[in-house]
Amino acid sequence: MRLFCACAVLLLSLTALGNARADEDLRPLVDALGGGNFRETAGAVADLAATGNPAAAPVLELLRAGDLYTRRSDGVVVRGARAGRDIALSDVFTGEELETVGRREARQIRVNNSLRRDIDAALGQLTLLSPDPRVRAGAAQAMFNARDSAALPLLEEAIAREEEPEIMERLILARAAIQALHGESDSVRLEAIDEIAQRGDREASALLATVARDAPPAVTEAAEAGIAAIERRLALWNMAQNVVFGLSLGSVLLLAAIGLAITFGVMGVINMAHGEMVMLGAYTTFVVQEIIRTSAPWLFDWSLLIALPLAFLVAGAVGVAIERGVIRFLYGRPLETLLATWGLSLILQQAVRTIFGPTNRQVGTPDWMTGSIELGGLSLAMNRVVIILFALAVFAALIVFLRRSRFGLHMRAVTQNRAMASSMGIRTNWVDALTFGLGSGIAGIAGVALSQIDNVSPNLGQAYIIDSFMVVVFGGVGNLWGTLVGAMTLGVANKLMEPWAGAVLAKIFVLVFIILFIQKRPRGLFALKGRAVDA
Amino acid sequence: MWLTRHIGPAGWTFLFVLAVVATAVPYANQLLPPDHPWHASSYVVGLLGKYLTFALLALSVDLIWGYCGILSLGHGAFFALGGYAMGMYLMRQIGDRGVYADPLLPDFMVFLNWQELPWYWYGFDSFLFAMLMVMLVPGLLAFLFGWFAFRSRVTGVYLSIITQAMTYALMLAFFRNDMGFGGNNGLTDFKDILGFDLQSDATRCALFVASAAALGLGFMLARAVTGSTFGKVLVAIRDAESRTRFLGYRVDHYKLAAFTLSAMMAGVAGALYVPQVGIINPGEFAPANSIEIVVWVAVGGRGTLIGAALGAVVVNYAKTVFTGTFPEYWLFFLGGLFVFVTLFMPRGILGVADDLRRRFRRPSAPSARPADQPAE
Amino acid sequence: MAYPPTTDAILYLDGVSVSFDGFKALNALSFLIDPGELRAIIGPNGAGKTTMMDVVTGKTRPDGGTVLFEGKVDLTRQDEAAIAGLGIGRKFQKPTVFEHHSVFDNLLLALKGNRSPYRTLFARLGRDDRGRIDEILGIIRLGHVREEPAGALSHGQKQWLEIGMLLAQDPKLLLVDEPAAGMTDAETAETATLLKEIAQSHSVVVVEHDMAFVRELGCRVTVLHEGSVLAEGSLDQVSADHRVIEVYLGR
Known part of the structure; x- marks a missing residue:
């Protein structure tokens, strides 16, 4: 002001x-x-x-x-x-x-x-x-x-002269503020109160509160009603803000879970080292930025874009190595796979800890991802907006890739009927390895994004592994759309509960909800039905 | 006697070794002079006692995983709950000897400006009540959780994942100060148990013997259960769940009974663990801990009970050695162990020993040898 | 269903429908089995034979229709264990025995008796039970491998063990899914004899592909096609039915 x-x-x-x-x-x-x-x-x-x-x-x-x-x-x-x-x-x-x-x-x-x-x-x-x-x-x-009543005549003159509708609106509001306080008759004041209530922000609410003090009952009542209306509206905006926060959290969950939706959902492999693929992606970002910082600082704004393909390759390669080295011997034994990949996750964590140290590493944010956007009563941090869009883009790209590409076709063939696919000349071994690599690579990409909002430390992956599994299981195994809906639902539910329950309790509620939900629908939101899944 | 009917020669050997250890260690601590080469320091007694509680915990996991195919990745939660119940008793025993010298409230409550004891802390000044809770609280949680999960036929990895979510949620909850369990720091600074000083060697030895006795009893109980027709039904469920159902067995009831029993055993293990290490905090609920327990069982050989106990001791001894000499490599070792055991030793140490013995006795392996890897 | 149907049949199906994702596995299926009857059910792949068994044993809930056991118990409201407890036994297409248990223990688990966890926890094997198991071992010709793990048996032996488990269960109604699958001719013939023996004291429904085996059984035959009954009668009758011929050979 x-x-x-x-x-x-x-x-x-x-x-x-x-x-x-x-x-x-x-x-x-x-x-x-x-x-x-x-x-x-x-x-x-x-x-x-x-x-x-x-x-x-x-x-x-x-x-x-x-x-x-x-x-x-x-x-x-x-x-x-x-x-x-x-x-x-x-x-x-x-x-x-x-x-x-x-x-x-x-x-x-x-x-x-x-x-x-x-x-x-x-x-x-x-x-x-x-x-x-x-x-x-x-x-x-x-x-x-x-709110000086002496200015009223001048305001009237200004209103008469004003041509810009926006300013006109403000002038009328100013007049309403004065009239609401000092209007000569109740009817004038009531009308003014109405106008102010329309404006509906904190200031208007405070003004109405002033009006409500020592005024005739009718005016007080109207002012209080106006305050209530404004509070309702503000609550609505607040809710909208929380929904946006929720979508932001949901997109983070989506990024973390989408690779898992492939390895777990499509291949049925429980990869407990999935979180570490995310971590590898984040560390790749760190390394890329370090190199840029020392040798080509002008590239800094592009560092994330450069890190994306590299993170995909690094995590994807590690994924392929894990599949070829360990997981392929354990197909059909999901509980053993779970244990072996958990062991791998410990090894990867410790390796990163040994190389980069146990403390958090600083990953910078390019200029274009800083700042925030104002939208009505909402304020959106730029990096959050970018991550929401990025998550959706990755999701869309993956869907298109699986639907349209030859590899996607092979992948679906192998997951539906391995023996048949094999006899059609599809090299199922390679499809397995590459599918696992794809899921891991996407986790790596998620790591690039998460490096912008989370601490890059060896424990980064641990923080996401349980959430990711929750999302995939909740959304329905083997269904990418389920993962999308699951991630967004859980994100929004979490953020909507936070204001009254607190962050930790909200998270506990979400976990308990999922545990109960799995009882009701053991196959998730978008379950595949039919005889095939009964086997 | 029902409890001893199915122990078998290997089981008696195990119990015998356990009895020898349970007498030898206190003897080496109490009666051998400190400069004697076989003297066991109080540190060693505490360490071995801890191993024994872990062995009991591993036994409880083997009972449901090895025999019924339920891979619980949340058994650390039952262990921790038993530990907290014991911790609450030990906290109440401190009385007015705390830093703030409040006769009623534990230190952390005074620190948080609490005025009165929360209702769920009542009764924990009684040892008997606390011991009851040590079994009832984990048992009740397991019963409720299992009742929902097994009735709706959540199996395999889904069950594993939600057990992990359960312990994770509990960890978050216990980290909260408002819960009234000491938040981050947990419960610690214990003084004595049943009036005996927790720091004294005699008390430590008594706790050690109690742990050995609990392990022995747990083992006998587990043997009796698995040797009975009930145990055969459990294995049947593990190998062909729906077939068992078509035979007319209520699979969910069997799983629920085994799961609840197992959780109570884990609770007892936790209760014996806490006074020997002197602290219980929410870190015990960490999902990683629960997964580690599974590895003990896998290393020893699942579905054998003895293997589970053996695995717990072996892996934890390795952990003590590693973290003492080169701590950076412990996670490499543990991680490598996970991978190695699942890939090359699916039946664990006992399985390998068994194979060697068979080969030694009968050079031409008979065709009638069962597929040892249970179907999943 | 305005009037509760009354029937003497041991198994009564009326208008039973099941669909999976739009695919109608059973389409208003109706038939009945009389007490003590031996019945063969045949039909091409996807005719709904296995789904029918799933419905009767409580594995699958039908979308609509009535399934009555002994004319009074509505099977659609019971779960698998309860249905087994009522006296309906099932043998699967793929032999499913408990591979880690010995042949003896497999029969022990199947033996008629109290199935509650408390009972099994403290039960001791009685002399009668042991005698009954020995008797069954004789019938299914597995006495010489009684202590071997079931996983070590040959395919045909597993099939017999499973039939033996059905005998031990002593159900009123046996549902047998392709008992002759994967057997040699000699084994097939022996199996047919065994089933006929069993059928003298039980109601038996056999689902089968193998026409020679069905002929061996020499019983009434129901032909399923696309989830409903196409024809019923003796094997010769249904083989002469032009619709059956069309389904099996035609198109």
Whole structure:
């Protein structure tokens, strides 16, 4: 708000420079500011405002800041700035330096709170009629805040003249604020309250609360109803914000789980080292950034894009190695697979700990992923938005790849009927290895994204493995769409519960919910039905 | 006697060795002078006692995994719950000797500005009540969890994953200060048990003997269960669940009974573990711990009971050695062990020993040898 | 079903339908088995033979229709264990015995008796039970391998063991799915004899592919096709039915 005023004043002062003659008309009124007591100063402020001359605005702003002094020698009001024990004086309008005098030679014009409100209202009045729409908008806001009934006539004039619908709206609101407080009849006040309630933010709510205090019962009632309406609306926005947070969490879960949806969901392999594939992706990002930092700093903004394919390759290669080295000997023995891959996860963690150290590694965020976007009552952090979009893109790409590519066809063939696929000339060994590599590679890609929002440490993967399994099992094994819906549902449910349950309890609730849900539908949300799954 | 009917020669050998250890270690600690080469320091007594509680825990996992095919990745939770029940008793025994000298409230509650003891802490000043809870709390949780899970026929890896979710949720819950179990730090600074100083060697020896006795009793119980027709039904369920159902057995009831019994055994193990290590904290609920238990069983040889106990001791001894000499390599070793055992020793140490013995006795392996890997 | 059907049949199916993801495995299937009857059910692949057994034994819940046992018990409301307890035994197409248990223990587990966990925990094997198991071992000709693990038996021996388990269970109604699959001709003939023996004191439903085997049984035959009954009668009658010929040979 203050920023707005300062902005308005700045613009005004620019226009004022070319308007020296008008300044001269204001001189006597400005000098009257130094009247001696608050009441006289207030009177002078009102007089200045009444001129409607925009050049008066910067002077009032100086007054508000306590920068105006009365020169004792001639009673002229000047701008003063402390310079050690002395005061440097300059002209109020032109800023031209006049002289430096001792502290006793100039008397500061003091302001109190009531005077400050007068000044704000006056500033609002002065700027309401400015030719610059931004200035007018700021002024309208100032009027809204000041709620000075004296400004009402001026507001009416401004409303009559205003052509910009947006500013018009603000002006009407400012008028409503004044009328709600000082309206001569209840009906005027009620109408005004209605207008304010429409605005529906915290400020409006606070204003209505002021209105509700010592007012006739009808007005109080209307104001309270208005507050309730506003609170409802705010709660709705709040909910929307939480939903967005939930989608953001959901997309993180989706990224972590989508690779698992392939290895576990499609191949039926329980890969407890899946989280470590995510971790490898995150460390790949770290290494890429380190190299860029030391040898090609200008590439930094591209570091994540460079890391993506590398993370896919690193994690994918490790995945293929795991499949060829261990898992292929354990097909059809899911519990053994679970144990062996858990062992591998320990080895991978310890390897990373040995190479990179046990502490968190710093992964930087490129400029284009910082900042945030405002959308209505929502505020979205840029990196979260990017991750939501990225997760959806990875999901879409995977779906298309599995549907359209030759490899996808082979993969589906092998998972549906291994013997038949094999006799059709599909090399099932390779399909297994590459499918596992694909799932692992996607986990690596997820690691690149997660390096932006989580600590990159050897334990990174551990944090996601249980959640990922929950998502896949909840969504329905063997169904990528189930994984999408599962991730988003769990993410949103988690975030919606957080405000009243707290983060930890919300997570516990979600886990308990899933445990109970599995009882009800052991095959998840989107279960495959039929005889095949009974076997 | 029902309890001893199915122990068998190997079982008696195991019990005999256990009895020898249970007398030799306290003897070496109490009666041999400290400079004697066979003297067991109080550290060693505590360490061995810890191994014995782990062996009992492994036994409980083997009972359901080895015999009934239920791979629980959340058994650490039952162990920890038993431990917490014991910890609560030990906390109440501290009385006004805590840092804040509050006669009623444990230190951490005073620290959190709690005014009164939460209702669920009542009764834990009684040893008997605490011991009852040591078995009842894990048993009840297992019963409820199993009742839901087995009735709706959640099996295989799905069951494993939700047991893991269960222990994970419990870990998060116990980390919360509001739960009233000491949050992050858990329960510690114990003073004495049944009036005996926990720091004294005599008490440590008594706890060691108690652990050995619990292990022996647990083993006998497990043998009696697995040797009975009930145990045969469990194996039948493991190998062909739906066939068992068509024979008219209520598979869910059998699983529930075995699961609950196993959880109670794990609870007892936890209760004996806590006074010997002097602390219980939410870290015991960590999913990784539960998975580690499974490895002990796999290393020893599942479905043999003796193997489970053996595996627990062997792996934990290796852990003590590794973490003492080169701690960085412990996880490499443990991880490698997981992989090695599943790939090359699916029947564990006992399985390998069995193979060697068969080969020695009957050079031409008979065709009638069963496929030892249970169908899943 | 406005009127509860009354029937003397041991097994009564009326209008039973089951569908999997839109595929109708059973389509208003109706037939009945009389007490003490031996019945063969034949039909091409996908005719719904196995699904029919799944419905009767409680593995699959039908979408609609009535399944009554002994004219009074609604089987669609019972689970597998309860149905087995009522006296319906089942032999699977693929022999499923408990591979790690000895032949003796397999029969012991199948032996009629109290199935509650508490009972099995403290039960001792009685002299009568042992005698009964020995008797069955004789019938199924597996006495010489009684202590061998069932996993070590040959395919045909496993089939017999499973039939032996059915005998031990002593159900009122036996459902036998392709007992002759994978057997030599001699074994097939012996199996047929065994089943006929059993049928003298039990109601038996045999699902079979092998026409020679069905002829050997010499009983009434029901032909299933696309989830409902196509024809019923003696084997010669149904073999003469042109619709049956079309289904088996035609198109």
